[in-house]
Amino acid sequence: EAGVTQFPSHSVIEKGQTVTLRCDPISGHDNLYWYRRVMGKEIKFLLHFVKESKQDESGMPNNRFLAERTGGTYSTLKVQPAELEDSGVYFCASSRRLGGDWNEQFFGPGTRLTVL
């Protein structure tokens, strides 16, 4: 099966600009997650979709970040306006969640965002 894909792989923008990241999960995976990893630090949870609904967005840093998953397929994460501290690698992951249990998450290759 095709894996999780993300676009773009790299993005370099200036402070104050807008960037939109896209994630296509594995087909049939209802659960979709966004994470961010700043160099040398942990993989930080941002939010979790179940189909098109936001199940948990407790990790979203502030209202400059907006995630959507219209139709319950692909998801976008928009940062507007971008700040220097938003730089990092943004990972998307998807999973099947069976019977309410957590399960293996399949990660995308990540989008490396650099804000200058």
Place this chain on the structure above:
Amino acid sequence: GENVEQHPSTLSVQEGDSAVIKCTYSDSASNYFPWYKQELGKRPQLIIDIRSNVGEKKDQRIAVTLNKTAKHFSLHITETQPEDSAVYFCAEGKPIFGQGTTLQVKP
């Protein structure tokens, strides 16, 4: 809040030696503990996971142990090989990740 502490942050071993990475967690309701490996420039991938109804799980050279009373779990890699070199992350639940351990296996 939920928190996962992971140690050590870096670990260097000789090829053939064992490596152990330890994690502690705070949420006593947690029941799922995965370990992910991220090679340089690649995506994190699950290498092993354990649920709270067992204390140990093994898959070839990799094993994970879980102590629910003490709220800690560990990854054990035996007979390490250079290709084991990577960053390893423990996690629990949704998941909340540990800070990562950079493992270097010297040939």
